[in-house]
Amino acid sequence: MRATVIHAPGDIRVEDAPEPKILKSTDAIIRTVATCVCGSDLWPYRGLEPIGDPHPMGHEYVGIVEEVGSEVGNVKPGQFVVGSFATSDNTCANCKKGWQSSCLNREFMGTCQAEYVRIPNAHGTLVATDEHPSGELVPSLLAVSDVMGTGWYAALAAEVKPGSTAVVVGDGAVGLCGVIAAKELGAERIIAMSRHESRQKLALEFGATDIVSERGEEGIARIKDLTGGIGADSVLECVGTSQSMSQALHSARPGGNVGFVGVPHEVAVDGQELFFSQVGLRGGPAPVRRYLPDLIDRVLSGHINPGKVFDLTLPLEQVAEGYKAMDERRAIKALLTP
Amino acid sequence: MRATVIHAPGDIRVEDAPEPKILKSTDAIIRTVATCVCGSDLWPYRGLEPIGDPHPMGHEYVGIVEEVGSEVGNVKPGQFVVGSFATSDNTCANCKKGWQSSCLNREFMGTCQAEYVRIPNAHGTLVATDEHPSGELVPSLLAVSDVMGTGWYAALAAEVKPGSTAVVVGDGAVGLCGVIAAKELGAERIIAMSRHESRQKLALEFGATDIVSERGEEGIARIKDLTGGIGADSVLECVGTSQSMSQALHSARPGGNVGFVGVPHEVAVDGQELFFSQVGLRGGPAPVRRYLPDLIDRVLSGHINPGKVFDLTLPLEQVAEGYKAMDERRAIKALLTP
Numbered sequence: 001m002r003a004t005v006i007h008a009p010g011d012i013r014v015e016d017a018p019e020p021k022i023l024k025s026t027d028a029i030i031r032t033v034a035t036c037v038c039g040s041d042l043w044p045y046r047g048l049e050p051i052g053d054p055h056p057m058g059h060e061y062v063g064i065v066e067e068v069g070s071e072v073g074n075v076k077p078g079q080f081v082v083g084s085f086a087t088s089d090n091t092c093a094n095c096k097k098g099w100q101s102s103c104l105n106r107e108f109m110g111t112c113q114a115e116y117v118r119i120p121n122a123h124g125t126l127v128a129t130d131e132h133p134s135g136e137l138v139p140s141l142l143a144v145s146d147v148m149g150t151g152w153y154a155a156l157a158a159e160v161k162p163g164s165t166a167v168v169v170g171d172g173a174v175g176l177c178g179v180i181a182a183k184e185l186g187a188e189r190i191i192a193m194s195r196h197e198s199r200q201k202l203a204l205e206f207g208a209t210d211i212v213s214e215r216g217e218e219g220i221a222r223i224k225d226l227t228g229g230i231g232a233d234s235v236l237e238c239v240g241t242s243q244s245m246s247q248a249l250h251s252a253r254p255g256g257n258v259g260f261v262g263v264p265h266e267v268a269v270d271g272q273e274l275f276f277s278q279v280g281l282r283g284g285p286a287p288v289r290r291y292l293p294d295l296i297d298r299v300l301s302g303h304i305n306p307g308k309v310f311d312l313t314l315p316l317e318q319v320a321e322g323y324k325a326m327d328e329r330r331a332i333k334a335l336l337t338p
Numbered sequence: 339m340r341a342t343v344i345h346a347p348g349d350i351r352v353e354d355a356p357e358p359k360i361l362k363s364t365d366a367i368i369r370t371v372a373t374c375v376c377g378s379d380l381w382p383y384r385g386l387e388p389i390g391d392p393h394p395m396g397h398e399y400v401g402i403v404e405e406v407g408s409e410v411g412n413v414k415p416g417q418f419v420v421g422s423f424a425t426s427d428n429t430c431a432n433c434k435k436g437w438q439s440s441c442l443n444r445e446f447m448g449t450c451q452a453e454y455v456r457i458p459n460a461h462g463t464l465v466a467t468d469e470h471p472s473g474e475l476v477p478s479l480l481a482v483s484d485v486m487g488t489g490w491y492a493a494l495a496a497e498v499k500p501g502s503t504a505v506v507v508g509d510g511a512v513g514l515c516g517v518i519a520a521k522e523l524g525a526e527r528i529i530a531m532s533r534h535e536s537r538q539k540l541a542l543e544f545g546a547t548d549i550v551s552e553r554g555e556e557g558i559a560r561i562k563d564l565t566g567g568i569g570a571d572s573v574l575e576c577v578g579t580s581q582s583m584s585q586a587l588h589s590a591r592p593g594g595n596v597g598f599v600g601v602p603h604e605v606a607v608d609g610q611e612l613f614f615s616q617v618g619l620r621g622g623p624a625p626v627r628r629y630l631p632d633l634i635d636r637v638l639s640g641h642i643n644p645g646k647v648f649d650l651t652l653p654l655e656q657v658a659e660g661y662k663a664m665d666e667r668r669a670i671k672a673l674l675t676p
């Protein structure tokens with residue numbers, strides 16, 4: 001089969017690779033219908049994370065089940081399935097409490113930009129749709145497997161409630177999905193921080209009520225202006241840098257909450273500053289599995305359309321262009337079709 | 339009048355000082371019935387916080403109203419009142435949302451170890467009891483003005499709910515009050531981390547179900563053992579050091595919460611570690627004003643007795659011995675009577 005391999009910063013290739021096989025009785029093999037490039041894939045691509053030996057890439061996927069291990073009873077060959085970037089058995093103590101992304105048997109996906117993928121913990125990870133969805137729904141279902149699920153978690157971690165004021169820091173695919181989530185959860189005012197016209201436009205389409213293009217001190221001042229001088233109830237931090245975290249913490253009111261879902265890179269939070277801010281802080285890899293049935297329903301009913309974050313669709317063979325376009329911010333998110 | 343002044347680390351004296359006067363129309367003057375020494379007072383006493391010029395000390399108080407400014411309508415001379423270490427107008431945007439300790443007009447108390455005290459924002463800070471309480475209730479009402487209110491906030495910030503498992507890190511007065519709070523809020527299992535027999539005893543009396551005397555890696559392992567391998571739902575961090583914060587974060591399960599109320603000293607939280615822990619974190623000065631009516635009721639009805647944390651009672655003139663006894667951990671908390 002054809003599969004994506006990263007060799008060095010900036011060096012992404014599609015190569016021949018052996019098709020994956022069932023290794024454990026809880027595995028499944030899927031034929032990828034669509035996969036994509038994640039903002040977090042850009043960290044190694046940009047040389048900001050070590051790569052080590054050449055290795056496969058990709059953790060977002062929807063596909064058709066090809067084969068299942070003997071313990072996989074929830075899905076069967078031929079079904080269209082959505083999963084999560086973090087696999088889970090859905091039965092351990094953490095899963096039972098709804099924190100499947102901290103499953104005691106978790107394995108992170110990392111080989112999805114390929115024609116076929118082995119899904120560990122398939123029994124607790126994959127959710128099948130009743131029918132094969134129409135092609136136009138595929139991008140949104142793909143988004144659910146990571147960015148939409150992650151935006152949803154950001155909004156929940158930030159405790160968005162009906163009537164809340166929410167700020168979204170970051171206008172990447174996750175931030176934009178965070179706008180959808182904030183709206184679905186009933187936020188009355190949604191302030192998207194963005195300096196890019198096309199992303200501002202999509203944010204407004206997704207439900208943002210205000211756009212703030214300033215950053216740093218000026219950005220914080222604008223947020224305070226828009227929130228009665230005290231800051232927002234909920235802030236979704238969807239970047240993962242020291243600057244974005246600071247922006248988020250200073251944009252929340254005392255008693256407010258920051259949900260942070262960008263994997264932090266060289267971020268340290270000062271204890272005393274956090275203390276006196278009285279801001280609640282929760283982050284992590286989103287427990288997408290918990291949200292899958294609900295989010296799939298919202299997509300299939302046409303209620304949300306997070307697939308719009310894919311503004312570039314390429315054949316898998318052109319994956320390198322997908323990375324390049326996202327790196328250069330020419331594309332929000334690139335969808336790949338094997 | 340007689341008032342406490344800190345001159346240098348270890349040098350606390352009671353001196354003659356002018357009686358306080360009404361400075362603003364929202365002030366009140368109270369005659370102190372009881373005051374006390376706080377764990378946080380030990381930071382400058384131990385030379386761990388700069389002292390600068392000699393200055394008064396103390397932020398915990400109950401007393402009798404002597405005089406009120408023209409805008410103070412909620413209490414009147416002759417009434418017994420309980421307040422908070424953080425004063426609040428109780429009308430600003432933060433106060434309205436219940437975050438009075440971040441009141442836009444907040445002034446922290448700092449002159450309470452004295453015979454008379456000026457209370458700024460008295461109109462939004464003081465709560466009077468219907469009658470003068472009996473002397474045996476005074477210690478518990480005094481506790482409500484800070485340590486009990488702070489323990490209560492720690493438990494709420496840690497999201498203790500009926501049936502929760504809670505861990506309390508720190509066996510000082512706040513930690514012990516945190517045990518009371520966790521019990522009142524319905525925690526099923528309350529694990530107190532303590533190495534001191536007298537404090538372990540009080541923790542058990544207050545409702546702790548388990549005592550863990552180990553710390554660090556061993557302490558974390560013990561907590562995991564007691565919580566099905568994943569950690570506690572709620573952790574109350576009541577110390578404020580880097581070690582205690584680490585202990586707290588590693589004692590909570592993914593999706594669990596840490597409420598931290600010890601003012602952090604040289605604490606930095608690693609963003610990536612917090613991210614993958616999926617632990618929610620909220621701290622700060624407790625919004626005691628929000629809890630005062632409820633906590634006063636619980637004390638007056640005999641439902642809780644946080645005054646037991648005072649295991650040393652001294653006349654104000656012997657304040658130096660109060661600090662010394664607490665510094666040497668001979669006393670949990672020293673009550674002072676002017």
